[in-house]
Amino acid sequence: MLAFFTGEGEHFLPTRVARSSWSPTQISGPAICGLLARELETRAPGVEFVPARFTVDLFSPVSDEPTTVRSTVVREGKRICVVDAELLQRDEVRSRATVVYLRTGDVPAGELWQPGRDLPVPDVPDESEAGAHPLFKSGDQEWTRNFGANQTADRKAIWQNMLPVVAGDPVTPFQRVAMAGDAASFMSNWGSAGIGYINSDVTLTLARLPIGPGIGVLAQDHVAAAGISVGTVSLYDRSGPLGTAVVTAISNARRQVDMTQF
Secondary structure, eight states: OOSSEEEEEEEEEEEEGGBBBBBBBBBHHHHHHHHHHHHHHTOOOTTTOOEEEEEEOOOOOOOOOOEHHHHEEEEOOOEEEEEEEEEEEEEEEEEEEEEEEEEEEOSSSSOOOOEEEEEOSSSSSSOOOOOOOEEEEEOOOOOOSSSGGOOOSEEEEEEEEEOSSBBBBBOOOHHHHHHTTOOOOOHHHETEEOOOEEEEEEEEEEEEOOOSEEEEEEEEEEEEEEEEEEEEEEEEEEEEEEEEEEEEEEEOGOOOGGGGGG
16 A cells, blocks of 8 residues: 555654655655644544644655654643644654644534635545545646646646555544645645745644545635745635645745646
């Protein structure tokens, strides 16, 4: 079974599918987010809690080498639980994450304003629970797996069915959306000349966990100045919206990734 890591004692060994598009010796954002989410999930306070905010700081390259993770419960209350996690290589923290678990409850009375939502979903069903190649959509084009056909200045969407984080472990709904959310940078920073920004973080806000393997990420906004960009996307599944993801990114123009080469 394909997965981003294999387990060996307390270490996790990256597989080839975990490698980053930026460098063959580094690990991709989805793999990092998935491994940290998996660790945070071991501290989940119960099924009645939702991981309502998940933030990953990607401040140092994660190399293609043995990796460990550790976590700490910051606060465990009746309605709010906060957990921190760190990803380490060579005893050095390379990335870190925080999750805020909120307890579910009754919906307050009254009506609230909501924006109109046009969340594109592919007609092809999600047949596999163990991952599949992503589908892309630009503007009014049809869904396709062709990277080159989507290298335009149009609004982007991606439909993902994520691989398991660790071989032999079933991928959970939280792990799926944690990995899929890293595509916020991909969808908001992919333009007509490829991807020239690399994200330094990603924050997911979730009202609920996804149902089924398919998760959509749709670009909503992009703001950039002097080599710094902020991208915002919607996260959703076939049942409707899940929440949002926001990334801040820094220019990486000297190593711009031309997606037509994939």
